[in-house]
Amino acid sequence: MSKTDRRGLFRLGAAFGATAVATSARAATGAPPSDDPWSNSLGAGVDSRPYGRPSRFEKNVIRRYVPWLSPTTDADASFTPLQDHHGIITPNGLFFERYHSGRPSINPKDYRLMISGRVKRPLLLTLDQLMRYPSVSRIHFIECPANGATEWPAAQLNSLQFTHGMIGCAEWTGVRLSTLLDEAGLLPDSRWVLATGSDGAHMDRSLPMVKCLDDCIVAWGQNGEAIRPEQGYPVRLVVPGWQGNVNVKWLRQLQVGTEPWITREETSEYSELLGDGKSLGFTWVMNAKSVITFPCPEKKLTGGPGFYQIHGLAWSGNGRVKEVDISLDGGVNYHRATLDGPVLSRCLTRFTYNWWWDGKPALIQSRVTDETGYVQPTIRQKHKFWGHDPVYENNSIQTWQVLADGTVNNVQLS
Numbered sequence: 001m002s003k004t005d006r007r008g009l010f011r012l013g014a015a016f017g018a019t020a021v022a023t024s025a026r027a028a029t030g031a032p033p034s035d036d037p038w039s040n041s042l043g044a045g046v047d048s049r050p051y052g053r054p055s056r057f058e059k060n061v062i063r064r065y066v067p068w069l070s071p072t073t074d075a076d077a078s079f080t081p082l083q084d085h086h087g088i089i090t091p092n093g094l095f096f097e098r099y100h101s102g103r104p105s106i107n108p109k110d111y112r113l114m115i116s117g118r119v120k121r122p123l124l125l126t127l128d129q130l131m132r133y134p135s136v137s138r139i140h141f142i143e144c145p146a147n148g149a150t151e152w153p154a155a156q157l158n159s160l161q162f163t164h165g166m167i168g169c170a171e172w173t174g175v176r177l178s179t180l181l182d183e184a185g186l187l188p189d190s191r192w193v194l195a196t197g198s199d200g201a202h203m204d205r206s207l208p209m210v211k212c213l214d215d216c217i218v219a220w221g222q223n224g225e226a227i228r229p230e231q232g233y234p235v236r237l238v239v240p241g242w243q244g245n246v247n248v249k250w251l252r253q254l255q256v257g258t259e260p261w262i263t264r265e266e267t268s269e270y271s272e273l274l275g276d277g278k279s280l281g282f283t284w285v286m287n288a289k290s291v292i293t294f295p296c297p298e299k300k301l302t303g304g305p306g307f308y309q310i311h312g313l314a315w316s317g318n319g320r321v322k323e324v325d326i327s328l329d330g331g332v333n334y335h336r337a338t339l340d341g342p343v344l345s346r347c348l349t350r351f352t353y354n355w356w357w358d359g360k361p362a363l364i365q366s367r368v369t370d371e372t373g374y375v376q377p378t379i380r381q382k383h384k385f386w387g388h389d390p391v392y393e394n395n396s397i398q399t400w401q402v403l404a405d406g407t408v409n410n411v412q413l414s
């Protein structure tokens with residue numbers, strides 16, 4: 001932190017030019033800012049659309065998809081606009097979507113959850129019955145392991161939304177999976193649970209009992225309202241910190257067994273080929289990752305040299321974020337960023353760094369270390385491990401190139 005930083009002198013007034021001077025002259029005479037038209041008339045009444053929406057000036061803050069990645073719209077993915085993500089909670093209408101077989105429309109009256117297999121008392125629950133169990137609310141991110149997949153061979157998409165937007169973070173409300181398994185009564189040899197969705201894809205993933213009894217939530221609430229159809233209405237499984245795909249949406253069945261099922265989703269998908277031709281199965285945990293969300297390709301530096309607050313998001317599927325370091329020179333030197341709490345486990349964490357930009361080109365990066373001591377790797381380190389370009393788990397350090405005119409580009413350092 002520099003001396004200027006400690007005194008809190010950002011000197012932005014001068015940088016903003018004439019408007020700022022005029023405003024401060026008015027401030028000196030004690031006069032209020034001028035009355036604008038909207039200050040002199042009656043405002044609009046209660047919204048005629050009873051479900052509120054953002055200001056019309058925010059109409060570009062939307063999910064987007066990459067046409068060449070999603071040639072059809074029913075087996076699809078859309079990306080969260082992280083460049084406009086304020087804080088750690090993703091608004092429900094902006095939460096990224098991923099469908100293997102489209103989005104079903106489920107009447108909650110017809111909803112049933114079956115808990116079967118190696119249990120003493122199989123259960124078939126309606127939504128009302130499910131919601132009578134003791135519930136919890138927890139804030140967790142969900143990230144698709146294919147987030148950043150396009151960037152393995154080279155910097156391809158000049159966009160924060162498309163390089164990092166297959167992540168969202170919400171407050172999930174529901175019953176702990178351990179509560180339901182306890183109710184059904186586990187048999188001594190029950191060590192795995194197969195979670196299955198009721199969509200056309202019947203997405204199914206085997207989960208080890210230790211995770212099921214730890215922090216998984218059978219959730220019906222998302223940021224204070226019912227889970228959105230896009231996120232699995234009426235019920236999804238939340239498996240904190242693990243790959244997006246195990247967070248089964250439109251959850252239909254929890255089958256308890258003794259061994260993993262090795263489903264199609266666990267062989268043709270979500271397992272990665274190693275250099276020796278063998279494949280790495282069950283890479284569940286999303287390792288620590290971070291990215292600078294301002295500046296970024298969508299949000300350049302518009303005011304010339306001077307003070308800018310760099311901000312961004314960091315997360316780890318292994319627990320809490322411990323620290324984030326910022327580099328302004330492509331990874332040669334690092335400076336500690338400030339974590340802007342709350343710092344929660346398996347949850348987005350906001351970080352900031354006060355930067356007096358000298359107007360020269362810069363290569364800015366963030367690098368997270370989580371509470372286990374894991375340090376976010378460079379893309380070079382990842383390539384060395386795989387020996388080829390894989391599909392999943394690109395959690396490498398992102399470099400944004402800042403040019404003298406304030407433009408920001410996605411680049412990859414070789």
Ligand SMILES: Nc1nc2c(c(=O)[nH]1)N[C@H]1C(S)=C(S)[C@@H](COP(=O)(O)O)O[C@H]1N2
Nearest residue numbers: 096097098099100144197203231244245249
């Ligand atoms: N039933 C079902 N669950 C599913 C999927 C699916 O296609 N069907 N997609 C998975 C994948 S690949 C991801 S990344 C996450 C995405 O969650 P979201 O759409 O709520 O962002 O849901 C997972 N759960």
Ligand SMILES: [Mo]
Nearest residue numbers: 098144244245
């Ligand atoms: Mo995914």
